[in-house]
Amino acid sequence: MSPRRTAAAIAFLYLFLGYLWISFSDRFVLTLAAESLYLTELQTYKGWAYVTVTAVLLYILAHRALQRERNLSERDGLTLLLNRHMFERELQSELTYADDNDQNLIVIIFNIDGFKQINSHVNLEAGDKFLIAVAGVLRESCHQQALIARFGGDEFALALPDARWPDDGLPLLQKIQRRINQLRVPEIPELSFTSSAGVALYPRDGRSAEKLIDASTLALDEAKTNSRGSHKLFNAELSQVMSSRARLLLDLKLALDHNQLTVVYQPQFCVQENRMTGVEVLVRWHHPERGMIPPSDFIPLAEQHGLICGITDFVMRTALHELIEAGLLYRDIQRVSFNVSAADFNGNESCDRFIANLSELPGDWSVIELELTESAALLNLEGVKQVLSVLNKRGVQVSLDDFGTGYSSLNTLRLLPIQEVKIDQSFVKDIVQNKQDAKLVRTILAMAKALHLRVVAEGVETHAQANYLINAGCEELQGFLYARPMEIDHLITFIGNLNQQKRAQS
Incomplete structure (x- = not known):
């Protein structure tokens, strides 16, 4: 009413x-x-x-x-826990009391790993019920003096007055993480969820509510970066690392604005037929002061801070412009693979972005392949399915990258329009010595053959690895053994040399 x-x-x-x-x-x-x-x-x-x-x-x-x-x-409207504003207010009061009485205090911020899978696989209502269950775990696990809050989404906070680390805080934290891991969603009972946590201590890490929350948030980010289901205690070194990341983030924004990023191409080969089957496009960042920044440093940063879509658009537009201008596309290169992120599928404009990036193609769109990891797909399954469905009808192919490292690879293959799987380089590295890796690779190859999927093994660096993969039935290989990532000028020369060799052999 x-x-x-x-x-x-x-x-x-x-x-x-x-x-x-x-x-x-x-x-x-x-x-x-x-x-x-x-x-x-x-x-x-x-x-x-x-x-x-x-x-x-x-x-x-x-x-x-x-x-x-x-x-x-x-209060938070869903869980009835304190909201962020009141948590800060109450925490400041507790800090004043702790200061007057010479007491310690612990602040912990939690985040549920992979929570978006619930919304993607089931619905928002199931996600809300799970969050209510997490709130129940926190209430039942903590004493009455503890402050408990939900900051929004799947992020929760605890403040433990008159508590010391690790004697008081660590057993409680581990208990909460175990209980969250035991929670299940009835619609997908096979999935379990871990929680990452960041910890800050009063007075060591700050004497105000704002500083302690910021410190525990930084520690949480570090915990999520290192390993899911872990916790990280804030320290001065971590503060320096995060300060360095903040500077790197600012520089990355400037790099996007001033076109400091470049693209390189790594060829993929069908060794038995002695031909190049396609190229994977990779992004590179040459910092004017720090030199070459590894993608492993700036790509996660871009994903966390909403810059990855801009990078994806830059890479796709730049690579297609260079390949078309060089006259390689459709003639010497029949497939161009682009790495995409879960964030590339967020929002109603995602499909329009991809279509705009590919609008300059002079021919069939089947020359384009989008590579995404299974973990990225599961973060936003519905959004990924909708966009890929539209693009797949236009001919765009889809590759599941890092195959075998996810939680439900077969289910992902069933739900998405996949034409290719890529064997992760972590399996290729020790394939000759590690029987378990070898068995897993053979299983992937047999499954892909049964499903009529193309398989590309990445990270091939030795002849022993290549021979094993070829004998096992893997037709396409990618790695330093055959070609390193190269800029467009070198790619033109590389393809020219390949064509000369073919003509000489014929």
């Missing part, structure tokens, strides 16, 4: 009850003392009774309204 209708209903009820009171209370008083000298006194009592009842009703209505307003301003 709208506020206007609610107010009108209350006013009408008040008028109706007032009418009944006036009508029947006067009759009642006259019945008791029609000829009595106490009539005036009874009328006075009746008036006071009316005022008293009205005051009680007014108190109840005002109390409920103010309580509801307070809950909305102080």
Whole structure:
């Protein structure tokens, strides 16, 4: 009911009850003392009774309204935990008390790893129920003096007054992480979820609520970067690392604005037929002061801070422009693979972005292949499915990168329009010595053959690795043994030399 209708209903009820009171209370008083000298006194009592009842009703209505307003301003609407604003406020009060009484305090911020899988695989309602269950775990695990909050999304915070690390905080943290790991979503009971945590200590890491929250957030980011399901304790070295990342992020934004990024191409080969089957396009960043920055340093940073879509657009547009201008596309190069991120599929404009990037293609779009990892696909499965469905109808191919390293590879193959899988280089590295890796690679090859999928093994660096893969039935290889990533000028020369060799052999 709208506020206007609610107010009108209350006013009408008040008028109706007032009418009944006036009508029947006067009759009642006259019945008791029609000829009595106490009539005036009874009328006075009746008036006071009316005022008293009205005051009680007014108190109840005002109390409920103010309580509801307070809950909305102080509590998270879903879990009824403190919201971020009130957590900071209450934490500051606890810090003042801790300072006066020479006590320690621990701040922990949690994040549920892979939480978006619930929204992608099931629906938002299932995700909300899971978050409510996590809130229940936190309430049941902590003592009454603890401050518990939900900052938004799948991020939660704890403040433990008069607690020391690790004696008090670590056992509690591990208990909470174990219990979260035991939670299940009924619709997808096979999936379990871990939680990462960042920890900050008072007074060591800060003397204000804001500084402690910032410190624990930085520690959480580091924990998620290193390993899911872990925790990280904030320290001065981590502060320096995060400060370095902040500078790197600023430089990356400038690099995008000033076109400091470049693209390189790594050829892929069908060794048995002695031909190049395609190229994978990779991005490079040559920093004007720090030199070459590894993609492993700046790509995760770009994904965390919303820059990855700009990088994807730059790479696709630049590579297609260079290949078309060099006359290589469709003639010498029949397939161009681009790495894409889960963030590339967020929002309604995602499909339009890809179409705009490919709009300059002079021929069939089947020459284009999008590579995404299984973990990226699971982060935003519905968005990925919708965009790939549209692009696949136009001919764009899809490759599942780092195959075998995810949680449900077969399920991903079933849900997405995949034409190719890439064997991760971590399996190729020790394939000759490691029987387990060799067995896994053979399983992948057999499965891909049954599903009529193309297979590319990446990270091939030795002849022993190549021979093993070829004998196992892998037709396409990629790695330093055959060609390193190269700029467009070198690629033109490389392809020219290959063509000369073919003509000489024929």
